[in-house]
Amino acid sequence: MLENWITSVGIDLGTSTTKWVVSRLLLSQISGGSSLPRYGITKRELQYVSPIYSTPLSTMTDIDFPALSLLLEKEYKLAGIDQTDVQTGAVIITGETATKRNAEQLVHLLASHAGQFVVATAGADLEALLAGKGSGAQEWSTHNQGVICNIDIGGGTANAAYFSDGEMIATVTLHIGGRLIRLDSEGAIAYVAEPVAKWVKAENRESAGPGTGVNKQLCDAPEGLATSENKLGSDIHIHQPEPGATVSFDQLEQLCVRMASALLAVVQGHRPHDPALLPLWVSRSVCGLPVPNEIWISGGIGALMRAAPPRNLAETARYGDIGPLLAAALNVQAAHLSIPIRPAEQAERATVIGAGTQTTEVSGATLYLDRDTLPLRNVPVAHCRLQAEHPLPEMDSLQLGEALRTAMVTTLDTYAAVQGDPPFALAIACEEYCSYRRLQRLADAILESYTEAAPEAGVLLVISNRDMGKSLGYALRKRAVPSLRIVSLDQLEPGFGDYLDVGLPLKEDIIPVVIKTLLFHKSN
Structure with a gap:
């Protein structure tokens, strides 16, 4: 098999x-004729x-499992595929949904419901x-x-990823999004997310304190948004919703x-130590973020940036939240920033397109597999970087054993709540070729430490x-x-903090693997 098409689902x-x-x-052989067979997408x-x-919720804090299952069954029919046709993919539980009380149960429901190897992941x-x-x-x-x-x-949430030469070099995530405040067309507020409520209080405290204000000067706004610079300045309290x-x-x-303004200040590397922003952080406050040369906005808010700004409460609340007004506010800032900022070409479906097309990797062809072991899901990684081979065999064995035990104990301590078999995946990183004799010593050390x-x-x-x-x-x-x-x-390099899903073989020497981060954010 030199080429083979497989089906992937992204949710x-x-x-x-x-x-x-x-x-x-498309799986294709990417190795030369004289090399070991190696496949890639x-x-x-x-x-x-x-x-x-609309994401089905049974309450403000619970995901509606039956409604979600019916939705997925309907979509399989519309797409003209069966669950058994799916060979890889990802379910991405994003934003505030990952904080719902039954989010962890949802992972397991979706993993079993959405085909033989569709995985469930979340993480900023x-x-x-x-x-x-x-x-x-x-x-x-x-x-x-x-x-x-x-x-x-x-x-x-607002999830920022920084790319240079095709590589992601940094990320930062904040509790900023359209559904964090929900209201009706008359302005009656139904819901305010806790991080937003805390942030408003912190901003107001900071602006009230003498000499503590941070430069948050905002730009003049076009028609449809406020035009008074004083009205938007840091010396004016924000209304507490x-x-x-x-x-x-x-x-x-x-x-x-x-x-x-707070969001764009953060992604440009401003206000890294501002205590008023602490309630908005999902990831830890990051100092020294790269200064972007260009900013793209994707997601539902990115798509709304192409719409006309709302002029009143009724137009603001057409989706029951502040999304249209937040998008318009970003356009206000974009018009005056020295850095180009624009909605992404693929805005509203950016994450799901990435989930459906970009999550899967393929193992190397030199693999060993006992029967009836796969698939494996949500296995935390114990990462072990091996030092160079010691010239004395006894010292090399001691060196291997110590490194392996440290990696395993660290992982078990970190993921004590994870109950699975295997309890972790041992990821070995070798800087140099592993000789036959060292491989035998490595096998001894692995089994001794693992047992x-x-x-x-x-x-x-x-x-x-x-x-x-x-x-x-x-x-x-x-x-x-x-x-x-x-x-x-082999031919994979997961790191500590990653989780693995290992799928059923696509052929005898091809195993699909998803390397992922699985985090369920909890309110402080």
Whole structure:
């Protein structure tokens, strides 16, 4: 097999909306004729793009499982595929949806519901990366000099990813989005997210204190937004939105312009130590962020930036939230920034396109696999970087054992709440070729350390960055008890903090792997 098409599904379950795509990925042999066979994904095509649905919630704090299942069943029929046709993909639980009380149960429901190898992931860094890929910002950065920052703004979070020469070099995420304040056409507030309420209080405290204000001067606004510089200045309090209260259009637009200003200040590297912004941070406050040469806005807010600005409460609340007014406020800032800022070409579906086309990697061909072991889902990574081989075999064995035990114990301590078999994937990073003798010592050290660290485990998953998956797997099989099932893959480099999903074989020597970050954000 030199080429083979596989089907991938991407689902973005966001704070405001749920989106679904079906993609075709072309697996091709990318190694030369004299090399070991190596396959990669060489082409990606979107086959089906769903309508944009409102994310089904049973309450403000719970996701509606039955409604979501019905929605997905409907979409499979519209796309003309069966769950069994799906070979890879990702479900991305994004923004405030990842904070819902039943988000973790949702992961497992979707992983089992959405085909034999559709995975469920969430996490600010991964969301930012996928949106930057799906929006086209990453590709743009490969052909243009400087740093491109893509900010994906949905209902609950703004996820910024910085790209240079096609590589993501930094991320930052804030609690800024259209659904964080919900209201009706009369201005009656139904919901205010806790981070926004805390931020408004902190901003007001800071602006009231003598000598503590930070330069937040905002730009004059076009028609439809406030035009008084004093009205928008840092010396004026923002109206404190509260559920059950009524807000005016002027109060809302003042809040949105200040929110847009705070966001753009952060992504440009300004205000890194400002205590007033602490309630908005999802990722930790990052000092020394790169200064972007260009800013793209994707997500639902990016799409709304192309619309006319709202002129009153009724136009603001047409989706039941502040999204249209936040998009208009970003346009106000964009008109006066020295850095070009614009909505992305693929704005509203950026994350789901990235999820459906960009998440899957392929293992090397030199692999070992015991039968009936796959698929494996949500396995945390124990990362172990091996030092150069010691000239004395005894010292090399001691060196290997110490490195492996440290990696395993650290991972078990970090992910104590994770209950799975295997409890972790051992990712081995070798800087140099691993000799036959050292590989045997490595197999001894792995089994000794693993038996000690995870005595109840029935599966051992080992990932190496060099072409030694098959030989290491056979060495482990020769030494292990028959009941221990072994999977040994290579040509992959997951890191500590990553999770792995390992899918069913696409053919005898091709295993799809998704390397992901799985985080459920919790309110402070």
